[in-house]
Amino acid sequence: MKKQKEDNRFKIANREALIGVGLVLFNFIWWFGFAYGMGSKDPSQYTYVFGLPAWFFYSCVVGLIVMVVLVIFFVKKYFVEVSFDDKGDDEK
Amino acid sequence: MNWQALIPLIIMLIVMFGIGLWASRYVRTSTDFLQDYFLGGRSLGGFILAMTMTATYGSASSFIGGPGVAYTQGLGWVLLAMSQVATGYFVLMILGKKFAIITRRYQAVTLVDYLKERYQSKWVVLLASFSIIIFLFSAMAAQWIGGGRLIESLTGLSYTSALFIFAVSVLIYVVIGGFRAVALTDAIQGSIMFIGTLILLIAVIIAGGGISNIIQDLNAENPNLITPFGAEGNLTPAYVSSFWILVGVGVIALPQIAVRAMSYKNSKSMHRAIIIGTIVVGFIMLNMHLIGVFARPILPGIEVGDKVMPLIALETMPAWLAGTVLAAPMAAIMSTVDSLLLLVSSTVVKDVYLNYVQPKASHKKIKQISIGITALLGIIVFLFALDPPNLIIWLNLFAFGGLEAAFIWPIVMGLYWKKGNKYGAFSSMVVGIGSYILMDLLKIQPFGMHVVVFPVILSFFAYVIGSLATNNKMKLPATD
Structure with a gap:
């Protein structure tokens, strides 16, 4: 019985860890892609958004907003509440 | 002396004392002193957890020089700093529920407790405790020096008196409140940092x-300042990206971060902390470093990086507001120092004293020893900071990278890989620290990446090979 319940809790934990890895990879690709994709040309050819160079705006400002939205979405949608105590089981 | 700027700082210090006193009530009446003093009784809610995590990340941040370097390097350094956004969600998602469940089952109060129960090895415990004490002690001493300097420049007091004020304020609330x-x-x-950087x-x-x-204006001065490549054009993509390991995903292995991942009340707190933490870390990092870059055209020619924040605040705002905002860097330093102090003290008391010196110490004795050791450590750091020996400065330089290389795989693989065993953990720690120190001394930076990258990879292989090679002689109880 104890085994059953734990397997389940750890399965949830494993899935959430994988979501974390996925988010970090996405975060990195977004950040890297915009920064070096748009920022590698000569500064005289830069375009600007709200006064900031476009590469910086998309990579750092929009990137942050996108990550916040994604984190909220995944936590609300896929994170499950579990108990942390081994209730009723032997203490050690 | 600038009283208008000073009053907000003094108010902040008084509030900190108040909190220390208030929290000490819990500690005094506690039935499980160790859990309460070193972990706050595992009762943190979402907001507090997110903020204490964020404030502690600040220590990794000071490692990259913050706004001062952004002032010199331009937007490329803000880009680099944004690698820290990942810490906001990554740490809690990876250590996550599994770490919370397992550390509760082990009744672990420190990171070393967890390693001890997981690997059942005296050598792993001793090596881990030793690295924590040496590395974090040095990191802490360096932060005290910074705190002393900040008070010195704001008040005009001598360095010794400034350091004394700093030391006394931190010690009082850490020692009594835990x-x-x-x-x-x-x-x-953390809230002061959040609001302060926004206003500034x-x-x-x-x-x-x-x-x-x-x-x-920046473009006119030097077009490189608005590229991702830094003022001299020498921030390569590989170098900047490698900070994702040093100050991004790698911080998972810092003991002061990991210990927070076992301190929260329930899943709900953890979920909230992930969301709040991501927002707050991202926001502070972006704002703080942009301030550094934007300060350049307004106040050109600042030579000492640490002075950028105070000078720009005094330049652009009325004195009382500048004082309030400047409580932010002060707050950052204090919150780093206090968590490091408590961590080193818990390592000495719990991991070394209770494990190997006097396992049967009484409740009262543990209490006296914990408070005594915390105070004693504080005094030793104070003496070191008065006249910092070179060794401390040298050790501090690789404290964070070294701890990451040492602990990342024993923690993460210990949670998620059943076959990991003490031989793997021990070799991973030795290889991680050893190769990090070696490569740092010899200045080897493969592909232009930060020194930390390679040791982290090497220690992974050491862990896997060490565990697999000894697999058949191990019959350890697996984690689940």
Whole structure:
């Protein structure tokens, strides 16, 4: 019985860890892609958004907003509440 | 002396004392002193958890020089700093529920407790405790020096008196209040950082005549300042990206971060902390480093990086507001120091004293020893900071990278890989620290990446090979 319940809790934990890895990879690709994709040309050819160079705006400002939205979405949608105590089981 | 700027700082210090006193009530009446003093009774809610995590990340951040370097390097350094956004969600998602469940089952109070139960090895425990004490002690000493310097420059007092004020204020609330006081003061300090950097950024943008104007001024001075490649064009993509390991995903292995991942109340707190933490870390990092860059056209020619924040605040705002905002860097330093102090003390008391010196110490004795050791450590750091020996400065330089290389795989693989065993953990720690120190001394930076990258990879292989090679002689109880 104890085994059953734990397997389940750890399965949830494993899935959430994988979501974390996925988010970090996405975060990195977004950040890297915009920064070096748009920022590698000569500064005289830069375009600007709200006064900031476009590469910086998309990579750092929009990137942050996108990550916040994604984190909220995944936590609300896929994170499950579990108990942390081994209730009723032997203490050690 | 600038009293208008000083009063907000003094008020902040008084509030910190108050919190320490308040939290000490819990500690005094506690039935499980160790859990309460070193972990706040595992009762942190979502907001406090997020803020104490954020404030503690600040220590990794000071490692990259913050706004001062952004001032010199331009937007490329802000880009680099944004690698820290990942810490906001990554740490709690990876260590996550599994770490919470397992550390509760082991009744672990420190990171070393967890390693001890997981690997059942005296050598792993001793090596881990030793690295924590050496590395974090040095990191802490360096932060005290910074705190002393900040008070010195604000008040005009001598360095010794400034350091004394700093030391006394930190010691009082850490010694009497323990982890709960540290977490609560962190929450306040994190909020000050959040609001302070926002106000300062707005003030700087107004003083500079708008974002467009500032960026064009930078472009006119040196076009490299608005590229991702730094003022001299020498920030390569590989180098900047490698900071994702040093100050991004790698911080998972810092003991002061990991210990927070076992301090929260329930899943709900953890979920909230992930969301709040991501927002707060991202926001502070972006604002703080942008301030550094934007300060350049307004106040050109600042040579000492650490002075950028105080000078720009005093330049762009009325003194009382500048004082309030400057409580932010002060807050950052204090919240780093307090968590490190408590961590080193818990390592000495719990991991070394209770494990190997006097396992049967009485409740009262543990209490006296914990408070005594915390105070004693504080006094030793104070003496070191008065006249810092070179060794401390040298050790501090690789404290964070070294701890990451040492602990990342024993923690993460210990949670998620059943076959990991003490031989793997021990070799991973030795290889991680050893190769890090070696490569740092010899200045080997493969592919232009930060020194930390390679040791982290090497220690992974050491862990896997060490565990697999000894697999058939191990019959350990697996983690689940």
